[in-house]
Amino acid sequence: MIELFAIRSGTMYELVTESVTLQGQRYQAPRSIQANIITKQGSQTYYRVSEGDTVLFKWKGKELFRGIVFSRTPVEGKLTFTAYDMLQYLVKNQDVYVFSNQRADQILRRIGADFQIPMTSISNTGHVIKSLVFKNDTSLYDMILKALKETKRQTGRNYQIYSAKGKMGLRAWPDPEDVWVIESGVNLISYQYSTSIEETATRVKMRTSADEQGKNKKKGSKSEIVVIEQDKAGQNKYGILQHVETVTGQINQPQLQKRAKVRLAEKKGVKQEVKSIQALGIPELQSGLPIYLKIPEINVKKTYWIDQDKHEFSGVKHTMTIDVVEKNSMPKGDQA
Incomplete structure (x- = not known):
């Protein structure tokens, strides 16, 4: 089922392939493949790739990757290489x-x-x-x-x-109407599940920067606005877990209060994490696409976004391992 070719000067050379791993991560260019190919068996030699070659990978006749070879490791009649797509x-x-x-x-x-x-x-x-x-x-x-x-x-x-x-x-950004499903007892193989209050907040305190208010006064002056939102039920169960933010930019008290309420809603309660989700392979799935995850035994029935994907192809077998996030938000900081 694996079709792997090297393209040089417009000519395609089929590679004798043992396995291919295709992977990528949301907001982290590029996608890549790592392939293990056979270059010699007895007296028979086969085509091998060089740095700078274009490689084309197909699965069941459908193109899944095209990119440039950046590194190689030859060992006793075999060769492992890594190629990246154009975002490299x-x-x-x-x-x-x-x-x-x-x-x-x-x-x-x-x-x-x-x-x-x-x-x-x-x-x-x-x-x-x-x-x-x-x-x-x-x-x-x-x-x-x-x-x-x-x-x-x-x-x-x-x-x-x-x-x-x-x-x-x-x-x-792709947001298909039809979302693929990974379901326990159907195509799900394994997963890792954990719960935690490590990142939970039962109280959110937000303040404005005095300088940003244009007064340049000391803390505690009228130019500083402070608001607090609390999760009383959470405090009774977990104690006070305070999250503090200083907000820059012109903002009034009602706006700051609303922002604090939103942040508390995001950070309250026990956090669930499902990761290292291994399933039967779906070639179309890659980082950045939505997936509906259905695992009744841990009460998970909702849509997530794929953060990282790793597809492994060998012979006629295709499996994948993915990590997911609840929101497809852009990374913070200067990188975005």
Whole structure:
């Protein structure tokens, strides 16, 4: 069922393959494969890959990956290699840029052209970013993520950088109407489950920065706003577990109170974690897509987003291991 080819100068060479592992992570470019191939059996030699070769991986006739070989390890008639899709060039390259009055898709197009990265369909992101400055050497991927984060902040729309058939693209984040199901007793093999109050809060305290209020007065002055939201039932059971935040920017007390209520709702109660979910392989599933997880024995019946995926192919067997998150939120910090 595995079809793995090396492409050189427009010619395809089929590789004698033992196994392929395909994996990726949400908001972490690129996707990659690691393949184990046979290069010699007795007097018979087979095609081997070199760094810079393009490789194409198909499963049951459907293309799942196309990328560039970056590393190899040959051992006694066999060879293990790792290849990355085109988003690798966004991660490996750094530069300084100043962008003025450009949309995120225009920024992506300029970067792609400057670094000779082949491109496919690029969606118009709509929002014009007045200024985006990178004075220090920054990875191209982090630049684009920052532009996409600014776009989402202004429009509420989320976009995904992807690689398909050896070309980089940009699309609205996939949110399919039909969601694949992983279900206990059907296609679920194993999982790890835990509960914890390590990250739980029974009280949230939020304050504004005095400087941000424009008064430049000491703490405790009228320029500082402090609000508290409490989970009394949680305090009776777990004690006081206080989460504190200092909020920057112009904000009034009702707005701060609302924000504290939202944060308490996020952090109250026992937290469940389901990870290392191993299941029968679904080739279409990859990080960033929704999945409905149904495990009645731990009372889990809901939709999650795939954070990491790892697909393993050997012979006619395909299994996958995924980690999931409840919300498809963008990473915090300068990287986005």
